[in-house]
Amino acid sequence: MIVRAAGAGDVDAIVLIHAACFALAWSRASIQSLIDDPHAFIYAAEDPFGQMVGYLSARDVFDGYELLNVAVLPEHRGRGYGQKLIDTLFSSLPQRVPLRIYLEVRESNESARRLYERCGFSVFARRERYYPDTDEAAFLMVYVTPQEDGWSGRPS
Numbered sequence: 001m002i003v004r005a006a007g008a009g010d011v012d013a014i015v016l017i018h019a020a021c022f023a024l025a026w027s028r029a030s031i032q033s034l035i036d037d038p039h040a041f042i043y044a045a046e047d048p049f050g051q052m053v054g055y056l057s058a059r060d061v062f063d064g065y066e067l068l069n070v071a072v073l074p075e076h077r078g079r080g081y082g083q084k085l086i087d088t089l090f091s092s093l094p095q096r097v098p099l100r101i102y103l104e105v106r107e108s109n110e111s112a113r114r115l116y117e118r119c120g121f122s123v124f125a126r127r128e129r130y131y132p133d134t135d136e137a138a139f140l141m142v143y144v145t146p147q148e149d150g151w152s153g154r155p156s
């Protein structure tokens, strides 16, 4: 299992993985603009044969990062790719700088919520009727780096 930074040559694979993992498609142009955005980044997970099977996307926010998506092809789930993608994000964080990583996840998405909790994210808010396609609630989660003292459990 390899996780590496994604580049311009990975756009088609990311489009396919996104379409296999989410009900709402991401256009090729929006993935391309994320790859081109200096404030965003994407990691690609490859299987032992070099096929991309998952990706993680994130971008800078005012006091850290927003995790936009983690996605692994259905037939490759349960093998640690999701965990490895998040571990790679954590290991790329600047050392000795306190920061937070935010994300939002559907209430019904139990496998993603378990993954995030296992990685150290915790829920700080619940938003009713957050997703217009299903009207379901979102959990807002945050990971706080150990360098940040005095964390109250809520973003300031």
Ligand SMILES: CC(C)(COP(=O)(O)OP(=O)(O)OC[C@H]1O[C@@H](n2cnc3c(N)ncnc32)[C@H](O)[C@@H]1OP(=O)(O)O)[C@@H](O)C(=O)NCCC(=O)NCCS
Residues within 6 Å of the ligand: 021, 022, 068, 069, 070, 071, 072, 073, 076, 077, 078, 079, 080, 081, 082, 083, 084, 105, 109, 111, 112, 114, 115
């Ligand atoms: C959420 C998602 C990214 C997780 O990816 P994944 O590669 O299956 O994640 P992992 O393999 O690290 O962990 C999944 C499970 O497999 C287990 N697992 C990992 N490696 C394993 C191994 N070698 N042997 C047995 N089980 C293993 C984990 O313990 C975990 O168990 P759990 O579901 O009981 O918590 C994937 O389900 C997905 O793409 N979902 C659709 C998109 C989505 O909803 N993304 C999140 C919102 S953006």
